[in-house]
Amino acid sequence: MRLVCAPQDFPFVEDGALNVILYGQPGIPEDGQSARGSAGQAAKADFLRKRFEAAPRAWDFLSIALSVVTADLAVRRADSPDGWTREIDLTIAVADAPFWRTQASTIESALKFLSTDRWRISFVDGGMQPAPPRDPARPDEDCVVLLSGGLDSLIGAIDLTTSGKRPLAVSHVVRGDGQNQESFAAAIGGGLQHLALNHNANPPGSTEDSQRARSLIFLAFGILAATSLAAYHDGGQVPLYVCENGFIALNPPLTGARLGSLSTRTAHPEFLNRIREVLAAARLRVPITNPYEHRTKGEMLKACGNQQLLASLASQSVSCGRYRRYNYHHCGRCVPCHIRRSAFLAWGQTDGTSYKFDELGRDDGDHANFDDVRSVAMAIAEVKADGLEAWLGAALSYPKIGDAAAHKYLIKRGLAELSALHHLFGVK
Known part of the structure; x- marks a missing residue:
């Protein structure tokens, strides 16, 4: 399936492609036009409402992630010849197309590992870059932690604060998890500044449930937030903590029937290392770190730096x-x-x-x-x-x-x- 993902004012001329409006709404199709998809409008508005200013290539990376997650929803595995492996052809509008063309094969390889689909990605000019706020807010936190509402990210945020770090908590809002994300952020370290965003990817028609490529959007939100911190604008690095126990990150196939992307690879070190290469090439000073890459979940619980707080929130x-x-x-x-x-x-x-x-x-x-x-x-x-x-x-x-x-x-x-x-x- 072919998708063209770009802002509202992009001249969509691709016959037979699904057109996806990035950072806007699809509107009602005009005569002769097929239905469009959309993604990212609320995330952009929520981020800019805080007067945050992110790096230009962080916005481009978010555009890539929004396009990928929309394609992951739009292209149904049941329609593929083997009932699983999909052919996905993406054209994505970015602000710095010449640079991102140099990274296309690396991104395709990372996505193939993540979802075991065949991805073809091309980049065109015309991507969204918001104007800098007149009076930008520059948060003084020294790192970013992804806070999902799960047990591992809860432990990670607790451990960062007990070690003296001051993390900005970033969440991808999913129905059923939002309340946990908010309450955990409020309870940890005397209260963490919390940025909750949603991709709102909305392709027309029925959607795919497997969602193997969604982890890219989690990282994109974290990277966007990391480049908005004062430490980043001052020329420093801002670590992005992705806290996942090593066993589930590796997710070894328990049987021969659970090979490949039949088991999720959200924080698999092979995937994260490929994304690290892309960020280094983009000169985005956001090192991705999983402090629990070599710990089991039980070991994480036992070693958590604030046992009393963990015991009150873990269940x-x-x-x-x-x-x-x-x-x-x-x-x-x-x-x-x-x-x-x-x-x-x-x-x-x-x-x-x-x-x-x-x-x-x-x-x-x-x-x-x-x-x-x-x-x-x-x-x-x-x-x-x-x-x-x-x-x-x-x-x-x-x-x-x-x-x-x-x-x-x-x-x-x-x-x-x-x-x-x-x-x-x-x-x-």
Whole structure:
């Protein structure tokens, strides 16, 4: 599928392409025109309302991310020949097209790793660059932390403040998570300045549910915010903290049926390292850091710098991969719920989370077809029988993954936490 993503005043002339209005509304199609999509208007307005001034290439990076997330929604996997892999051809209007053309292949590779689709990206002039505010606000925070409403980002924000950092909390607003994001920001470090943005990507027609490329928009919001801080305008670096336990970041395929993008790769080191290369080439002084790349979720809980605050908020956080499907309730059986529950067990604190399916070991009609429970059990059994190396196979064989030995040891410890959970519930 072909998409052309550009501001309202761009001369859309692509026959057969989906035209996407960036930072505006699609309006009512004129005679002979097909329906248009849109993305980013609210994010731009909310950011500028604070009188923040971001780097020009940070705005271009946001335009790229908005285009990608809209395409990820618009192109349905069910319509592809194999029912999963999509062909996505994107034309994106940016302010500095000559530079971004030098990065097209790197971005395509990063997106292919993220979603296992085939991406073709081209850049044209005409992208949006807002005029600098007359009286810009320059926040004095020294870093940015992504605050999702989940348990890992909660721990990350707490740890940053207890270590003496002053983070600006940036959230991507998702229905069901907004209240947590606000309450966590208010509770941590005496109250964090909080920037909550939403991509509002809205393609016409039915949309794709898998959303494997959405992590790019999280990073884009964080980068935009980081370049607005006083420290950045003074010529310094502003770290962007993406806090995710290393096991879920690597998300090793539990069985052969969960290969590739069938498991999410939001904070996978291979993906983050590819994006780091793009930011370095763009001279955006925003180093992306995951302080928990080599820690399990249980280890994160046990080492958190403010145990009292964490204990008061942890059960309020959201981890479930099917949270909205179960009416904003943790299912208790998906892989993220598994990892959450095993982490609480390793922590040794009471898990106050309410799970729809609490008893993982039950074998009856209500608890049949627990595919994720079986997948975890099969992984544990295979590692016990054949060893970690045989089970992992080529899961760590990526050129930019980093320290493979450290990742391997982390996976071993993460599986041990999951094994303890299954033993507790008598999963067979």
